[in-house]
Amino acid sequence: MSYGKPESGAVQASGLGQLLIMLREDLMGELQAINQYQAHIDNIEEAEIKELLEHIRDDEKEHVAELTHLISRVDSIQREKFLNDHTAAPADRVNSGEDESQVLTVGNLFGKK
Numbered sequence: 001m002s003y004g005k006p007e008s009g010a011v012q013a014s015g016l017g018q019l020l021i022m023l024r025e026d027l028m029g030e031l032q033a034i035n036q037y038q039a040h041i042d043n044i045e046e047a048e049i050k051e052l053l054e055h056i057r058d059d060e061k062e063h064v065a066e067l068t069h070l071i072s073r074v075d076s077i078q079r080e081k082f083l084n085d086h087t088a089a090p091a092d093r094v095n096s097g098e099d100e101s102q103v104l105t106v107g108n109l110f111g112k113k
């Protein structure tokens with residue numbers, strides 16, 4: 001799937017718009033890579049290979065974070081959206097100043113920190 005090339009008659013995105021399109025496609029690729037590595041990890045018995053794939057999967061997670069930060073630097077609306085945790089009630093938001101252990105996160109939803 002590619003969003004980078006406009007169809008005939010479509011308005012071409014600006015240079016910055018094209019950059020954001022490419023970064024979002026890169027982000028999708030990194031997220032898909034995490035899922036693929038995880039699926040393979042879940043189906044491999046050999047500890048050494050499993051451990052190496054876990055390391056590679058975690059590298060992909062770092063790439064997701066890097067791309068997310070980069071997109072945030074380029075896209076001011078996205079940056080604003082990242083600043084607020086819209087997944088929690090206002091009183092439970094991370095930036096509310098409350099005890100962090102009481103904040104609802106994806107991790108603690110599944111019993112992980």
Ligand SMILES: [Fe+2]
Pocket residue numbers: 030033059060063
């Ligand atoms: Fe990557």
